[in-house]
Amino acid sequence: MYRTIRRCRQITGKNTRLSRRFATTTTLHDYAETLPNLRIGSHTRVIFQGFTGKQATADARDSITWGTKIVGGVTPGRTGEHLGLPVLPTVRQAMEQLQPDATAIYVAARQAAGAIEEAIAAEVPLVVAVAEHIPLHDMLRIHSILKTQSKSRLVGPNAPGIISAVGRCRIGFQPLPCFAPGRIGIIAKSGTLSYETVASTTRAGLGQSLCIGVGGDILPGTDLREALQVLESDPDTDAIAIIGEIGGTGELDAAAWIKDYHARAKTPKPIAGLVAGLCEVRGHVMGHAGAFTSVGEPDAKAKIAALEDVGVTMVNHPSKFGAVLKARLHACGHGRGLDEVGGNALGKAGQRRRLHTVLRRPGQREHQRQQEREREQRRHLHLAEDQCMDLLRAAGQANCGSYSGHGDRRLLGIGIDRSTRSPCIIAAPLAAAAAASDDLPVQAVKRFPFDFRRGPDELAIERIAGHLQLTTKGNAAVESLRQLIKSLMTIFYEREAFSLTIHIVERLGAIKVVGARFGFDDAAFRSAGRQGHLQSLRDLAGEDEAEAQAAKSGIVYIKLEGESKTIGTLVNGAGLAMNTVDALGDAGGRAANFLDTGGKATSLTIKESFELILRDPRVRVIFVNIFGGLTLGDMIARGVMMAFEELSLAVPVVVRIRGTNEAKGQKLIADSGLPLFAFDGFEEAASKAIELSRSS
Structure with a gap:
């Protein structure tokens, strides 16, 4: 049945054909042998x-x-x-x-x-x-x-890499000045959040052992649970920081592993954690390719609860990891020598006045970098429902139409099972309250993973039919389901989809499609030049104007709804941007937007970010929160100053710059003579931004 579909998997482009030198008969467990x-x-x-x-x-x-x-x-x-x-x-x-x-x-x-x-x-x-x-x-x-x-x-992709501070081995692009040899193992989906964690543990005198950036991709080569297994037996690691975010079930898998670890280990290593994305806007990708919640996946609150339930000490900002882990180590009798590392790696918090750097305009090189960012910007492409129905009809003459109100609606689709790192069929009988949306409880959705090269087998189709509670008498409904899945599979492979979900009803032994939402991987077009025909189907009129403008400059901007949301945020890095909005909320503030300038932000990018934020009339204060990895603190400072000079800002600006070139950036702000509020610590900066948002 799936012979035709297997041919479809050879997607256009020479790098997509499967190599014949790899076997296809070994078990899924073999890859685990590579963890060491x-x-x-x-x-x-x-x-x-x-x-x-x-x-x-x-x-x-x-x-x-x-x-x-x-x-x-x-x-x-x-x-x-x-x-x-x-x-x-x-x-x-x-x-x-x-x-x-x-x-x-x-x-x-x-x-x-x-x-x-x-x-x-x-x-x-x-x-x-x-x-x-x-x-x-x-x-x-x-x-x-x-x-x-x-x-x-494999580690990555979309990751800063892996680094041993103890062994002085860096494979990636992590900011080296933050690191000091020590005792804390760090696992993170987010690069910027991991850098903040490194700085926090260095300042606490703990240092780091092994730091694994699993990355923010949909399909990481190494996940949180696997990284925990490595740090469990690492002799240099006495405590662990785990940093997750929305997208997938990796944090739940990690929690299950931690529960088992605590049950079998005589003296388990203390673990602290953070999960970013409480601010998530459903239907949007929050910066990282994998930072979105699919049908049946847990949200940030569920992930935090799962980790807390197994004894992980949760924090709401990475700057708190150092103090929390230090206290946990003292409590379990590992306090000796805690202040022996990290004293000189970052300098004192108040260190800020060194070199004077003049304000420079973006030259040709910076404009070239900006053009590169525009080419690199990636977005998922969703089609209108009638376009989805047309694709289904073309793929297999599916019966598609509007819902008449008769028959129980069910959800069916093809998506990605991030735990098994494979495509899967998604199925759920819909309760009446959930019929109008795909916001379903995790337990209501069942996933049926299948091999990317083979497709689902016949037994899986039978199990799916049973889970959907279809009529099995005479097998007419099952055969109709089989043909519909075949059509979805054709679209999935030929069009390089990441999510295909439909609502179906069973009428007189046949299946009718009464709703559809299809998402396609824009990276296939922008990175590899494939799927160009899908671009002509993009509904530009239906896209938010500010978000579309931001995308052209390599910025991810998402407006957060609510009249009380008055703090404009400007952050580098998707994880840190999500966490900034989350932490502001915990402190009583209300962010008006999510804005990720990206890891390669320039002064021009910062100026354009200000312009985007100022389009929103609700904004009373702008909070710039930067932790420099690839992004340089002095470059951010120049961008802030440029925005003040050229945009005639009428709202106050609170600036927090840490990380790479932080002293230069802080000095530029301090010497500028502009009405800026500069801080070292996040809590102080956030408090000032909240105060100004209420009084301006």
Whole structure:
């Protein structure tokens, strides 16, 4: 039945065809054998794919200076030297000659899946992919390959990488000044939230052991639960910080693991946690590719509750991790030597006056970076319901129409099971209260994962029919269901969908589609040049004007509804942007928007962000919350000053800049003479913003 569908899986583009050298008969458990490969340290030999590129060169140079054992790299078609290290044309040759333990993949998103596959084929033990916007179906293909082998472990994509502060081994682009060798293991979906956590534990005198950035992708190569397994047995780790966010069930899986861990461990390591996304706007992607809640997935509140129930100490801001973990370590008798690390890594909180830097205009180089950001911006594409119905009819002559009020509605669809890292069929009998929306209780939705390369089997179709409570007499309804799933599968593969959900009713033994919502992966078009025909179906009139304008500049802006929401927020990084809105709410403030400038924000981006925020007449104060990783604190300061000068701001601005170049940025703000309120700590800055929002 699925022979035709299997042909559809060879999506347009040379990097999407499945490699014949990978077996397809091994069990799903084999990939778990690669978990020990995450234990990097001073012994780890690292290569870079895309070694001679600009970003790879900069990060490799910094990592070498820090102490990472980089032994060379790969650039296709080239042989020679770079940074005094060998350059080879293929990963297989690099594996044979340089014997690396890990590879850092620094290639464009359209090439990343091919580079990952090349590394897996060469059996590199650890593959770290930092790229954003790799097409989803390319990653589904990669995961179908990973499950068939037991040599290579993947970290990422859409992640800062993995770093051992104890072993001075960095594979990624984490901001090194924040790190100090120590005792805290950190696992995070968000890069900026992990950097804040690193800084907090450094200032608390704890330092870090192993930090695993699992990333914000829909399908991470390593998830929260797997990273916990590694830190459990890591001898350098005495306590753990876990940072989650909306999207998927990874935090619930982690909670289940922690419950078992506490039951079997004689002296379990203390664990503190944070989950970002209480501010989530359903139907929107909150910055990260995977930061959205699909049908039947838990929201942030449910994730926080699950972690609290198993003994995780939850915080509402990453700056609190240091004090909380220090107290937990003291309480369990591990307080000795807590103040021996981290004293000089970041300097004192009040350190701010060093070099004077003049205000500079964005030059040609900055404009080029801005143009790159515009090309990189990715959004999921949703179609109007009538367009979805047309696709269904074309795929398999489905019976589609409006709901007459007769028959029980059910939900059926194809989506992504993030726990199994595979596509799945989604099914739920709908209660009357839920019939008008897809906001269903987690327990009401059942997922039926299937292999990306094979499709669901006949037994799965029978189970789905049973779960939907379809009439089985005569098998007419089951056969109708089978044909409808076949049509959905065709659309899923041929159009590279990430979510296809329909409402169905059973009438006289047949199934009728009475509602549809389809979502497609825009990265397939913008990163790889595929699915261009879908762009012509985009309903621009139905998109929010401010959000669309923001997207053109590489900014993710989402307006939060409510007249009492008067604080405009400007933040770098999706996780930190979500958490800023969450933490403001906990303190009694009301954010008017979510705004993520992205990890590569420029002064021009900051100015444009101000313009977007000021379109909202509710805004009485703007809160700029920046923790510099890739984003430089002095660049943010220049952007704030530029906005003041060119936009004639009439609302007060509260600025908090920490991280990379924080002293330079803080000094620029302090010396500007502008009516800015500058703070080091989040709580002080948030309190001032809330005060101003009520009095302005």
